[in-house]
Amino acid sequence: MGESSLKSEQFGSHEVDLSSSSSNDTSSPHAYTGKIEQDLEKQNQITRSNTNNSVNTVSYSVREIYGDLDSEEIKVQRHQTRNTILSELVSRTEDAEEGIYYDSSKDEVVKDTLYEDLPDTTVATKRDGDEFADIDPELITWNGSSDPSDPRNWPVSTKVSLTALVSLYTLVSPMSTSMLSPAMTEISKEFGITNSVIAAMVVSIQLLAWAVGPLLIAPLSENHYFGRKSVLDASCWIAFFFNIGCALSQNTTQMIIFRFVGGIFGSCPINVGAGVLSDLWDAKSRNVALAGFSLAPLLGPVIAPLIAGFIVEHKSWRWVFYVLSIFNGAVAIFGTIFMKETYSPKLLRSRAKKLRKETGNNNLHTIYEIADGETTLGKMYLAINRPVKLLFTHPMIVGLGSYMAFTYGFMYLMIVTFPTVYQENYGFGKGTTGLMYIPMGVGFLLGVLFWTYAIGKVYAVLTERNGGVPKPEYRIPCLVSSGLIIPIGLVWYGWSAEKKLHWIMPSIGSAIFAFGLVCVFQSMQSYLIDMNTRFAASSVAAAALFRSLFGFTFPLFAEKMYGKLGYGWGNTMCAVIGLILGIPFPIFSYLYGERIRIWANKNIERDQLRRDKKNLERLRKQQESIKC
Template sequence: MAEEKSIFSALSRVASTENAQPAISQPPSPHRLSSDTSSDSHAPHEISDPEKGVHEDAHAVERVPTKDANLVDWEGADDPEKPLNWTKKKKWQNMLIIAALTLLTPFGSSMFAPGVPDMMDEFHSTNVDLASFVVSIYVLGYALGPLVIAPMSELYGRVIVYNVCTFFFLVWTIACGVSTSMPMIIVMRFLAGLAGSCPITIGSGTIADCWKQEERGMVMSAWTLPILLGPTLGPVIGGYLSEYAGWRWNFYLLSIWTAVMLVLTIFILPETYPPVLLERKAKKLRKETGNQDLRAPSELSGRTPSQILLANVIRPTKMLVRSPIVFLLSLYIALVYGYLYIMFSTLTIVFEGQYGIGKGNVGLVFLGLGFGQIIGLFLFAGTSDRMLKKRAAKNNGVMTPEMRLPFLLHNSLWAPAGLLLYGWTAEYKVHWIVPIIGTCLISIGMICSFMPIGVYLVDAYTAYAASAMAANTVLRSFGGALLPLAGRRLYASLGYGWGNSLLAFVALLFVPLLWLLMRYAEFLRTNPRFQFKM
């Protein structure tokens, strides 16, 4: 059950322009250095940018002189080696691999949920809190993994982090399948969640490496689809596997899939992170020319990798604490995400108990959530980029990240409406399709929150999108891990009707906050009081 990142740019206004930065001329040299130090959306130069609301210092270097013959950069703004200039075919091939990898780990979060009762019987446990915790502990791994994974990707690049995390996800998933006790499977599930958070953490970073702002809405929708469909489709397959092959086969099947993806990431997936690509280019040129003074921009900081890593690890926490807009948006998505995981941890009990649906078929009730996610994605993909361009046209062609936020407010009532419909119809055992429609509405609301918030953070903190999304993922995942622990007791105390009504009323309290955020988000992001050195 579960699902946000990379450093994309340290240059001013990348999030609100069309990547048309001025070129920096350099004298001819035998190693043909780039004249486009400003065009790299990941350049590490120190910039204080009120557009992003942070004091950017991606690699803590002084501004590089414009005529530095030893500075290795891109071969102009149209350099085909620059990921933003790759062909659409290459970009989409890369995205398909990332999307398949991203589907894998959320799929594993909920796949064995229908088999939990069998597992509890095998381990002789009747603790209802443990039954929820063994599922949600995976999402707790999602909360902590990004704090290390995002900084590592900003230091060493995307691909090596994808490869290492996929390998450990394979190891710990196999360990789940061969677990011999509840403590063992809980620990292994947590570790699998840590490693499994990788594609969700840095996938949006890969997108920002390769796609321009006005293209990201559609691409983010395509990438987000597996994040959200995975937890929904997992129980459908897991229900039948648990009934006919045993609960352990959920992990064995997942391990086979992971092994295939590991081969693809090792042998096919290309590096996309511009600072790392430029470092490799500089290393190659030093070897070819013998000029040991050649350096990529990211190599000019004078800091050790451990110092850079420490600064990068601290950054997501600093964003949560110091940036009101990051904290408030993350808090809201944590609530909605927690509601989704309450559904995941209780749907089996509700439909088995209220409607008598069997173990194999009970996984099918999760499809209501899946349909809602697809509808929400179509709503976002079909309107987000179009409305962004329309609003930009009214703003003299200037795009601002806040132009993404009206979509969030306009769709904020889906989840409360779905909770009320689901809760009261399940309470009175109305035909099973009606509460499933309620779960569909909840999913629409979740997508219509998740997508604009994610794209907003990428657009607003382009240079530090990985850290912004890591901060968002941490808080969101805590919501997904902890709120389900209260789900069963909430329903036991208040019933399905009033229990879900309480959840709906809390969600409604956030609607005025969303209106205020839409109105004052740019102020919160750009006001000097909330700017800080990254």
């Protein structure tokens, strides 16, 4: 090209200058060769093959993309392309700070918030950078919305099997929390434990670990270097070795340490699993998937004592942990072999790595490799800071989360009283006492069947009334019902045990309680994910932190509380708390929660916008400093 040719391309809501100097000036980082438009048009027409879930690797070679351009011209184009993407991302944050979110794919302003509908990834992009595919011919994204490699497009049978598998991961740690409960009498005798609080702590210490694990380890699953599978596999194997350590413990200190560390790693599947479901299922299908997933952490504490009761009757208490370790090891082996990665940034990174090897083009990259400006320390800081901050500053998490935390604490309060109630009041042996956990399990199963349908039906009806536009608040109405059912179950169980009625009566009470508890878990988990998808992991972690602390502390004072108040008045007090938390705030949240949620979300977004803008500007300055 003989003359200077100033070109520009409309990108998003901003016009980006693609050339500010003559094409002959290839030393300028903003030089325009005149071929970029042809190359981008060629890239738009490239046919990507979906055969065997792979792409046409030839189209990603340097020659196919850039033709006869020399190396210096290619450097200039790559430099300009990356600058364009970073500039657009910076502009998005600037617009969002002004209260505007421009959707370039629709060519219109669609929201006044940037992050509300974005996935929980490290770059503010809807489909893993797909909107930049026409700008950057070396950007690896999904091949359109129907790409079979995208986990959302996997066959239903695959998604169901992976949901079942991640639920199996999730079953291990809840089982380990309560499995030694029937064995605590023997453990206390062998280790010389005379303090009831210490004995209760040996059981509940893993729940304290559950408050720590999501903050330290679970966030690794949202890193495009690790992904979901590696974190799930590693956590399950490490928990396996510490469960063996519990079986070999020689004193109370060893037991508490092994259980605490094992609990930190064992808790990860509960939080990472929610991310797996978000990877696989959209909002409409997620309710059913969450139903099966939420059943595992509820059934775990029920199944484990049932098994452990018979083990302790015929074997040493150490066999409780041997059996748990065998189950843990089987899940670890099965998961390592059959679990698939579902985190799209990790999958795309693997695709880019494969294509780099096949084509020899080492510049192929994902959006996360060029636009993720957060440092490793920064990610660790966010992983710990944001859930804690949400726990204390987000009204919806504080209000609804407190109800979830109390009901979770009530569950463990009830579970740890079973051995005393049924052995002392009814004269049952350890094995028969274990059978008394079955009614609670039946309540959980019936609850999953009923509440999955009820919550989904209410959500669908309210969405239809709102012109087909769903809202997270449509998950809440059923919570009001649980606010009545859970107190009824607590009072029924407590007074039946207090008056020593037929053993079936407290069993029915525990089943009623379990039936209502399922509604709390399903409604809250769905709401927390829908509330703001970009920060879903932090919201779930905040709620997990809250309920785990309650689950840890409630068993510690169970014996003293029931010793002074009795089972009847003790559970009546808990029922009153359940009524206060379970009815007024869910009603308030349904009526006014949207306004509060949007206000609180914008505060979170504002902080993240500042971080994103700072990190992106740093990347852009680094890019501009590169001399082609």
